Amino acid sequence: MNKLLIVGTVAFDAIETPFGKTDKILGGAGTYIGLSASFFKLQQAIVSVVGEDFPQEYIDLLTDRNIDVTGLEVVKGGKTFFWSGRYHNDLNSRDTLDTQLNVLADFKPVVPQHYKDADVVLLGNLHPMVQISVLDQMEKQPKLVVLDTMNFWMDCALPELLEVIKRVDVITINDEEARQLSGEYSLVKAAAKIRTMGPEYVVIKKGEHGALLFHDKEVFFAPALPLEEVFDPTGAGDTFAGGFAGYITQSENISFENMKNAIIYGSNMASFCVEKFGTERMVDLTKEEVLDRLEQFKALTQFDISLGDE
Amino acid sequence: MNKLLIVGTVAFDAIETPFGKTDKILGGAGTYIGLSASFFKLQQAIVSVVGEDFPQEYIDLLTDRNIDVTGLEVVKGGKTFFWSGRYHNDLNSRDTLDTQLNVLADFKPVVPQHYKDADVVLLGNLHPMVQISVLDQMEKQPKLVVLDTMNFWMDCALPELLEVIKRVDVITINDEEARQLSGEYSLVKAAAKIRTMGPEYVVIKKGEHGALLFHDKEVFFAPALPLEEVFDPTGAGDTFAGGFAGYITQSENISFENMKNAIIYGSNMASFCVEKFGTERMVDLTKEEVLDRLEQFKALTQFDISLGDE
Numbered sequence: 001m002n003k004l005l006i007v008g009t010v011a012f013d014a015i016e017t018p019f020g021k022t023d024k025i026l027g028g029a030g031t032y033i034g035l036s037a038s039f040f041k042l043q044q045a046i047v048s049v050v051g052e053d054f055p056q057e058y059i060d061l062l063t064d065r066n067i068d069v070t071g072l073e074v075v076k077g078g079k080t081f082f083w084s085g086r087y088h089n090d091l092n093s094r095d096t097l098d099t100q101l102n103v104l105a106d107f108k109p110v111v112p113q114h115y116k117d118a119d120v121v122l123l124g125n126l127h128p129m130v131q132i133s134v135l136d137q138m139e140k141q142p143k144l145v146v147l148d149t150m151n152f153w154m155d156c157a158l159p160e161l162l163e164v165i166k167r168v169d170v171i172t173i174n175d176e177e178a179r180q181l182s183g184e185y186s187l188v189k190a191a192a193k194i195r196t197m198g199p200e201y202v203v204i205k206k207g208e209h210g211a212l213l214f215h216d217k218e219v220f221f222a223p224a225l226p227l228e229e230v231f232d233p234t235g236a237g238d239t240f241a242g243g244f245a246g247y248i249t250q251s252e253n254i255s256f257e258n259m260k261n262a263i264i265y266g267s268n269m270a271s272f273c274v275e276k277f278g279t280e281r282m283v284d285l286t287k288e289e290v291l292d293r294l295e296q297f298k299a300l301t302q303f304d305i306s307l308g309d310e
Numbered sequence: 311m312n313k314l315l316i317v318g319t320v321a322f323d324a325i326e327t328p329f330g331k332t333d334k335i336l337g338g339a340g341t342y343i344g345l346s347a348s349f350f351k352l353q354q355a356i357v358s359v360v361g362e363d364f365p366q367e368y369i370d371l372l373t374d375r376n377i378d379v380t381g382l383e384v385v386k387g388g389k390t391f392f393w394s395g396r397y398h399n400d401l402n403s404r405d406t407l408d409t410q411l412n413v414l415a416d417f418k419p420v421v422p423q424h425y426k427d428a429d430v431v432l433l434g435n436l437h438p439m440v441q442i443s444v445l446d447q448m449e450k451q452p453k454l455v456v457l458d459t460m461n462f463w464m465d466c467a468l469p470e471l472l473e474v475i476k477r478v479d480v481i482t483i484n485d486e487e488a489r490q491l492s493g494e495y496s497l498v499k500a501a502a503k504i505r506t507m508g509p510e511y512v513v514i515k516k517g518e519h520g521a522l523l524f525h526d527k528e529v530f531f532a533p534a535l536p537l538e539e540v541f542d543p544t545g546a547g548d549t550f551a552g553g554f555a556g557y558i559t560q561s562e563n564i565s566f567e568n569m570k571n572a573i574i575y576g577s578n579m580a581s582f583c584v585e586k587f588g589t590e591r592m593v594d595l596t597k598e599e600v601l602d603r604l605e606q607f608k609a610l611t612q613f614d615i616s617l618g619d620e
Contacts, residue, residue, distance in 0.1 A: 089495075090495070185399075185400070186537070186538055186539055186540075187536060188536050188537060188538045189538055189539075206519070209516070209519040209520075210519075210520075210533070212536060218609065219536055219609075219610060220609070220610060220611075220613070221533045221536070221610050221611060223520070223531045223533065226497060226498050226522060226529055226531070227496070227498060228496055228498045228499055229496055229499075230496075257614075260613040261613055261614070261615045264613055264615065265615075294615065298615075299528065299529075299530070300529060300530060300531050301530075301531060301611050301612075301613075302611075302612060302613075303530070303570040303571055303574055303611075303612075304567075304571070305571045305574065305575075305604065305608075
């Protein structure tokens with residue numbers, strides 16, 4: 001089985017949506033990515049950091065899914081990264097209520113020796129210097145490096161971000177962030193400009209409006225599944241990235257045609273994530289549900305106009 | 311060939327976008343619908359009204375495309391409906407600068423005798439009483455009645471609008487209007503509620519984010535083509551409806567599967583409309599370009615995940 005190496009936060013979240021609020025629950029980009037990727041046939045490891053306050057049951061939840069936590073540092077006496085946010089009524093925007101970096105402030109990622117030859121590396125949303133450090137520790141050039149990032153790093157660490165962008169094959173980024181990074185309003189132009197910064201492939205995430213995959217002159221679109229209710233969007237982008245990278249790792253195929261499947265799988269996984277608070281839905285999700293929903297994605301998007309119809 | 315009957319405005323527009331502005335040019339929902347439908351094998355007629363100020367060359371432009379204008383009343387001494395608007399920088403919203411109803415104020419639609427047995431009727435955006443009057447004049451139940459409407463009529467003629475909604479098979483409406491009409495934020499719930507008002511099929515137009523087709527428990531999605539530049543969105547929704555109804559009329563098939571093709575064709579036609587000011591692009595468009603773009607829509611949306619990939 002191929003190896004996927006993930007770097008990303010493992011954290012506590014406290015979330016408020018119009019449907020309710022949670023106390024401190026399991027969260028973090030790395031957590032969502034790992035849970036999502038665990039639905040594919042692969043080996044995976046997560047590089048991250050938590051404090052001594054992080055419950056063993058949460059770590060067990062990761063290892064139960066065959067996520068290697070050798071690279072998950074537990075800082076004695078340290079406190080785990082904590083984020084708290086409140087979503088607006090449309091669930092498309094949110095306010096950050098609190099951010100406590102805690103052990104993340106001094107995080108020095110250590111890639112486990114047996115993952116320095118990983119086939120696919122997914123650099124989850126973190127400081128670009130952490131992402132670069134992970135790449136620097138690889139002993140073999142991965143077949144594919146995927147970067148997820150956000151506007152926060154554009155605002156406060158742009159030179160470092162541009163450095164890591166140069167070194168990745170795929171960037172996943174949301175629409176507003178693509179516009180900010182490129183200075184272009186049109187997403188077609190934004191993707192073209194971002195491709196000149198390094199990545200061969202640009203994935204622009206549009207939330208409830210789906211995701212676009214750009215490469216050369218080609219473009220592919222994966223819709224979000226229309227849902228009766230979006231309960232909590234937290235982690236949807238990370239879950240998308242985990243599904244994307246998980247599928248690529250499993251299939252050993254980095255062609256554009258196969259990446260189409262990968263972003264469909266990313267949308268598929270993300271469509272579950274938003275159905276309950278935090279990681280709850282990803283934890284109770286079954287492989288059968290994922291395959292059923294793949295059929296829904298086909299019904300949603302596949303059509304058959306033959307030339308005879310002309 | 312099957313018959314499509316259109317009712318909709320034929321008008322003058324003056325448009326401002328970030329890319330420039332026009333004087334009075336050809337516009338109106340009926341015009342865009344007719345031009346779009348003219349790319350399909352069908353007979354079509356338009357029921358509308360203009361003033362004596364309406365240039366013969368604009369009428370010739372319609373008849374050159376085999377659009378029957380027997381039902382296009384020219385009011386002696388009257389002035390043609392005029393709309394003027396200015397788009398904001400994102401092109402997703404606009405301000406109406408001027409609306410002069412003129413001859414539209416007293417419009418009594420007259421369906422030509424030879425179209426009282428039309429196969430498909432498209433009720434373009436107009437006062438619901440005008441739309442009802444057209445339905446009342448039909449001597450044979452059409453195979454399909456498609457209604458396009460907007461929030462303006464929800465605000466000022468809701469009872470009449472609900473009356474016409476009861477009598478149609480398909481409603482096309484934008485996302486905000488679907489929310490307003492149904493009182494539901496989720497588009498899945500909005501579509502379900504609108505279906506209880508009458509239409510078997512609900513098409514929700516999301517502009518640059520594509521269009522959703524709902525029927526029973528089924529849903530299909532047609533993306534908008536990602537474009538380098540949207541020049542002028544005027545008429546895109548009408549052009550979409552014209553492509554949808556044109557394809558259905560040509561294919562004589564009102565199944566859900568065929569409606570998927572129809573909304574892909576709607577998106578296809580609309581993707582051209584926005585490339586130039588007003589009707590300019592629709593007028594110089596060729597059938598070959600439409601077929602080429604259909605291939606682009608396939609490349610954009612079609613994927614192939616076989617179960618073997620699991």
